[in-house]
Amino acid sequence: MRPLVEHAYKLASGLDPYLDAISTPPSQICQDLIEASLRHPWADEHKQGRTQFLQKRECCAGALEGRFIATLAKLNNAKTVLEVGMFTGTTTLAVAQALPDDGKVVACEIEEFMRDFSQPWFERAGVADKVDVRLGPASETLDTLAAEGKRFDLAFLDADKTGYLSYYKKLMDHNLIVPSGAIIVDNSLMKGRTYYSGGVKDEMADAIRDFNEYVRQDSRVDVLALPFRDGVTIITRRPQSGEQDEVATGAAHNNVLQRMKLNNKVALITGGGQGIGRAFAHALGEAGAAVAVVDINAKTAQATAEELNGKGIRSIAVTADITKAKECQRMVDTVVSELGGLDIAVNNAGINFNNAAEDTPESEWDMTFNLNTKGLFLCCQAEGKHMLQQGYGRIINTASMASLLVPHPQKQIAYNASKAAVVKITETLGAEWADRGLTVNCMSPGIVNTALIQSDALKPLAKEWITQIPMGRLAEVTDLEAAIVFMASDASSFMTGHNLALTGGHTLW
Ligand SMILES: NC(=O)c1ccc[n+]([C@@H]2O[C@H](COP(=O)([O-])OP(=O)(O)OC[C@H]3O[C@@H](n4cnc5c(N)ncnc54)[C@H](O)[C@@H]3O)[C@@H](O)[C@H]2O)c1
Structure with a gap:
């Protein structure tokens, strides 16, 4: 008996130190x-x-x-x-x-x-x-x-x-x-x-x-x-009983936070190597999606994908120049073959030049529209074809507050017009694809503290902008993250063709 008791004692007393x-x-x-x-x-x-x-x-x-x-x-x-x-x-x-x-x-x-x-x-x-x-x-x-x-x-x-x-x-x-x-x-x-x-x-x-x-x-x-x-x-x-309606139980027994989860979804983000796109990549990944970081800059795309993988997000980098139709198609094909599908596409790559209307060179106009407008449409087209086939998709385009007002004092006619066109592309695609399982929306950030506003022309204007913004500050990229997750998730199921403005009140004054 005694050896058995000793054995039992050793087993019991060893547990806590072993757990530690x-x-x-x-x-x-x-x-x-x-x-x-x-x-x-x-x-x-x-x-x-x-x-x-x-x-x-x-x-x-x-x-x-x-x-x-x-x-x-x-x-x-x-x-x-x-x-x-x-x-x-x-x-x-x-x-x-x-x-x-x-x-x-x-x-x-x-x-x-x-x-x-x-x-x-x-x-x-x-x-x-x-x-x-x-x-x-x-x-x-x-x-x-x-x-x-x-x-x-x-x-x-x-x-x-x-x-x-x-x-x-x-x-x-x-x-x-x-x-x-x-x-x-x-x-x-x-x-x-x-x-x-x-x-x-x-x-x-x-x-x-x-x-x-x-x-x-x-x-x-x-x-x-x-x-x-x-x-x-x-x-x-305990969850609410099945006799109650979906308002009480949560849609399909999902509470509102579960409806924002993106587990098993695959997302791509163009311009994901830095700035707003990088924040979007992190946000969608944190919400559960696998993420393809697309950028013309191979180094930054790779760096963002590595950051995501480092925190447990399945991620790849795709180098593509989205001003070219072939590259947009290759981007979609790569994402589908490497990540197993494409459910969410965030078309975010964009540029901005500053020049008075009368001095804007044709080349600047073309470069701006090639990327911000035509490139974005080519992305939507390639992504849309895949999503229409599967009968499900969420496309979110990055427009800008410049689609709603004329930002000042900077002069940027090509940018403003290119972003207004993004809204119309979004509305048109939203309407055309609404009954085939796709939603197409766009986000219009106010002035965001990224490299885009660090040019010689824009940098000195920050103080002046702040006086124009009721919240008294510029946006940080993290201010946009929850909105992109909402727009990418099933929680936004009835929203399409919408331009969601996140401006700190800039459009109110
Ligand atoms: N920063 C702001 O204040 C602000 C405000 C409203 C809207 N936006 C829009 O948000 C988007 C992102 O802006 P950001 O501030 O992060 O800019 P950013 O310049 O920091 O990043 C843009 C990214 O797009 C990539 N890119 C450029 N050309 C490309 C191409 N041809 N193909 C693929 N990738 C390309 C760049 O390499 C870069 O990584 C843009 O569409 C911009 O117009 C910015």
Whole structure:
């Protein structure tokens, strides 16, 4: 018997260190905080009245817990996370580091000492502005957060076990969690004490058992219990039942964010080597599409494709001069043969020359129209032929605010006319192909901070433009990214022949 017990002991006690060993370690600062938390003389602090409760070394979350919640936050694309029970902030720090720059972790903590202990670590890690520690009983803090209208992508329950049920009810009843969010519950198995009491009275295990049973019976949620550390439960909202209409369930049971996903779609972007096109390539790739980066400049096309591949986006570079019909056809054929299809085409390559109308040379007019207008049409034609055959496609052309007004004080008659023509091409194709599964739209950015506006003629004008723009700034390429994903996705299913202006209000004055 004894060797068997020893064997079982070694198996059980080896699990946690092994999990640590085969998982990516936390950041150095997280590790330092974990060590400082483990080393701290908690008994002395309590004796001297600096903490209300006697904190135990085991309360320190360890590396894995922080990594677990941080990973869930990343999987969920979380921006706001609620932590009920912070202790020394090791999980808080790991999550804050995983959130985007404008993300926020709200941590409920009862001990003032813990806030003061963790704050310098948040500052050292450069995440202090992403962490909001709320002192006081968690139950009251949850009421305050609900009254403030706060909403969270994830909530992590890791406080007093007897409070779990009331915290859970508040999270659900006050809708503190967004519909696609989750509640993660720590200690839901208490190393087996919830399902095997061994005849011993155990207030904490009883509370968790009641909690587990209540949640399991709650028809609003799906529950998944995992034997990870001392038990973790993941609670997610149940999708709406099939009896409801698509408004309630989401079209084809997709929520609105799922409808923006481009998984299994193939996109090409002309002029994708730099500027707006490069941002479009990243945005479409981030949304799930495979991306062909097309440019006359082989080097920049290759560099963008490498950036995309580096972040896990299937991508190729295609060198093509889209002013030539043959090249446009070769571009489509290459994309179809190398990426397996073509669903989304963004015709974005364009140039701009600046000259007064009376001085505009014929060659400038021709170069501008060859690329911005004829080249763009030749692309639409080659792409459209393929898409019409498959009965599905999204074409998005980059026009310009110059299609809506005459930008000033710069003189650019050829550019303005070429972009106005892009709108008419878009409207015509949108109408011609509307009943054959294709949508054709265009985007008209205002003045965007790219190489295109760095010419000697345009660069000095930035100050003046800013006075013309109600938002008081130029567009950055990232300002255009969500719109291209929307226009490329099924979310824009009823939009065609439209010219979407993103101008910071420039067209309003
Ligand atoms: N930057 C702005 O303020 C602004 C505003 C509104 C609209 N736009 C339009 O957005 C589009 C992109 O502009 P940007 O600012 O990113 O310009 P950019 O000059 O930074 O990039 C244009 C890209 O097109 C490529 N290209 C040029 N000729 C080509 C050809 N014949 N074949 C294939 N590729 C070619 C270039 O190599 C370059 O990579 C253009 O159509 C432009 O008119 C720009």
